[in-house]
Amino acid sequence: MGKVVNMGLKLVILPDEAMGHVLEQNMGNARFLWNNMLAMYINLYMLFSFNGCPLCPNIRNFNAMLKMLKQENAFLREGESTSQQQVFRDLVNAFNKFFKEGSGYPKFKSKKDLRQSFRIQKNGNNIRITNRRIRLAKLGYVHYRTSSKYKKLLKNSKINNVTVKRENGKYYAIVNITTTLEELEKTGEDIGIDLGLKNLATLSNGQEIVNLDLKKEDAMIRKYQKKLSRQKYMSKNYQKTLRKYHKWQDKKNNKIQNAYHQLSKYLVEKYDIIAMENLNIKGMFQNQRWAPKLQRISLYKLVNMLKYKSEWYGKTFIQIDRFYPSTKTCNICGYRNDNITLDIRQWTCPSCGTHHHRDTNAAINILNEAIKIKYKQTI
């Protein structure tokens, strides 16, 4: 008996020049649609609010906007229609994230963004994967490269959609599949995680997980960024530097991605309940000075991995949503010590005399709070 799950497999695709051109055109169309629907929505929202009934950013309203845009722009009528519908689905998701999860307001996309993408929905035989090539609806076939593990999965799973993406100068197809996974055995052990800035995380068993060392990657990225700013845009030398810049960006992303995959896999294999504070309420991550935007974005990736892997493998991931003074509370007697500032790494509880390592104590409190939440849920 297994669990039915959706997952995305990232394949490197190798388009020839003509296909590369087609892919770029489709990314351009997706960007055009996104920007125009967003602009249209903002205008209509003001108009409707003025009359006292705000316009919902839902699928029906965006679908109506797509129809209007298609009437005005003939080239859209010839594009891949499933990928156009995906654009407004993504917009609806972006708005949901904004309203429910506190993410930023959906932004306009620029041609200069490092990431460009479009998505094709599976419809009959429009997406097909052979041993070496993937069919992207009416755009045609393109060669791909991937591991034998992924090839096997692709062969035996149901395909839902494909996102084509350009990232740091390389093309990828992210194939979303439905497959069956075996749940992991329960270990009878639980863990609390306190995310930090000095260390990536401290666990409730006292284990500390250090931050990745990205000094070399960051230095090279900065070096080529500087060089780019001095070169003539899109000149031969500029493009040469751009490739090097992309290479280091890629290295950095892969390093983060691999480390987070390993860490989340380790935690999900070893523990039944994994507890963490919600990043939205964790004060220091909201402070720009302490937590740069990029660090917050990559931490959301880690949280996301823990979330879906726990679900896949039959474990429980609990995020504590409400404000809870995990750092200031003694996990033994519950005494609340308001004197704990950021520089205090260890403290002794004035009430029960227990000596605490600051972050381990916080992680234990997070775990205890999560167990309370889980216990309430199952009554």
Ligand SMILES: [Zn+2]
């Ligand atoms: Zn105490």
